[in-house]
Amino acid sequence: MKKLLEELTGLHGPCGNEQPVSKWIKDRVTPVADDVRVDALGNVFATKKGSKPGPHLIVTAHMDEVGFIAKKIEENGLIRFEKLGGNDDRLLLTQKVQLRTKKGMLTGVIGSISAHYAKFDDAAKVRNHRNLYIDIGAKSKEHAMELGVEIGTPITWKPNMEYLGDESTGRFVGKAFDDRAGCAVIITMLEELVDTEFSGSVTAIFTVQEEVGLRGAQVAARQVEADVAIALDTTAVSDTPEETMDQSLTLGGGTGIKVLDFSLISHPAVRDTLVHLAEEKNISHQKEVFPGIGTDGGAMSLANHGIPTGVLSIPSRYAHSPVEVIDMGDLQATKDLVKAFVLSLEEETSFPFFE
Structure with a gap:
């Protein structure tokens, strides 16, 4: 994913001005999706249909960057x-x-x-x-x-992605990992689903204007009737020495499975499924409780009649700066878990609030 991430972070796309990113993503996913469209705000929708009946899943990440x-x-x-x-x-x-x-x-x-x-x-x-x-x-x-x-x-x-330290660290420093890293995960997953059997359908939504109040996601979520949703975003770790850090989320600790943030209390059935799959597939993960952040998952959960929604977080240091830092192992774990979620869906899979 390094080359993909480098290309994505090199694009210029602050909130409300995501045109280069929207067009680039549309062109990239068109060969691997069954249907691709862009709405009036610039949100990109890419739907891939499985070979068997099953639930409709939304997987979303935002493509705007602070600027x-x-x-x-x-x-x-x-x-x-x-x-x-x-x-x-x-x-x-x-x-x-x-x-x-x-x-x-x-x-x-x-x-x-x-x-x-x-x-x-x-x-x-x-x-x-x-x-x-x-x-x-x-x-x-x-x-x-x-x-x-x-x-x-x-x-x-200014675009500036490179290794932090050197290649041996497996960590990168650059701008706009929030949330081009999530976009890279979804694109990679869509490419890996080519010629792979799965049930139901997946609509990947790459949203605009997340950093100014989840605006793109609010519009996008209303356009898709879905049974379940997973948002992908970066999240701020707390593993550095400042007195406000509580060491509850670490860089290199695996993908974050959201429990709570200020925009969303994760749906328990979705959250528990993600935890179960991570344990079953031996995917490195950590649970995240962090009220200081919000994601497009908050908008997805409130759409239509309510969509059971979970979030996978890519741990990040120095968020919203020109020197954001992520770990490739965390990025890979996020991709592995969202793909495992897709492949776990069956015709009768549902996500009720209680049994």
Whole structure:
């Protein structure tokens, strides 16, 4: 999955501006699905039918990434910006970004004062993003506009995926693993299901605008009548030394089987099935209780008459930054478990709230 993940994270697709990702995924899954379509918001639907009757499963991941959008061009060519999704102001200074204009890509830097001025500044101050700016090397407002920048130009971190340490760690650092990693898992699973017998049907939904309130998923979920759903997303681990970390979820500990977050209390039948399959297939896993996060699973569970929904989480460090870190073993475990779930479905499989 390394090459697939590298291609996905190299795409430019902040919230509401996912066009390059939506088109790339549509083209990639078309050869391995029975039906592919894109709705008005940009959500991609890819349905694959099994060879035997059975339940209809939704598997979903979001393709947007946190980013920014150009708000104003100053007379000296510096660019003011607004956030798209949950960016932490403490992480912004001196980071490389990429602007997608109609003329092409531009590299920029979120500016900061020189270290030589630090003694004249308040070292404890965290400046609000509205006080910051992006430098693209433009010499004036007119120059910036000639380069293609306009109000509304979408901005992401500069693509930068590579091994963390070296190949021996099995870990990668880069931007947009949240949630292109989930997209990579679903695409890989669809490709592996080619010429594989299974019951029922699977609709993979690659959603937009998750990072600004599960907006794409709310629209997408209403378009599919499903018996069960599984959302795939990254989740923040708690295995580093900060005092707020409780060591309850670790990088390299396997896929996270969601119990609870702020958007969803996982359906007990779905959750228990995932745990049973992980134990039966010897797939590394850990249970996740983390109220500080939400996923498209929350929107899926509330759709139509209610869809029994579970979530598989890919553990991640430094989420929503240009240096997110994931472990390939966790990614593989997530793919193995969602595929095992698909292959476990039978004609009479159901997910009642109680027996």
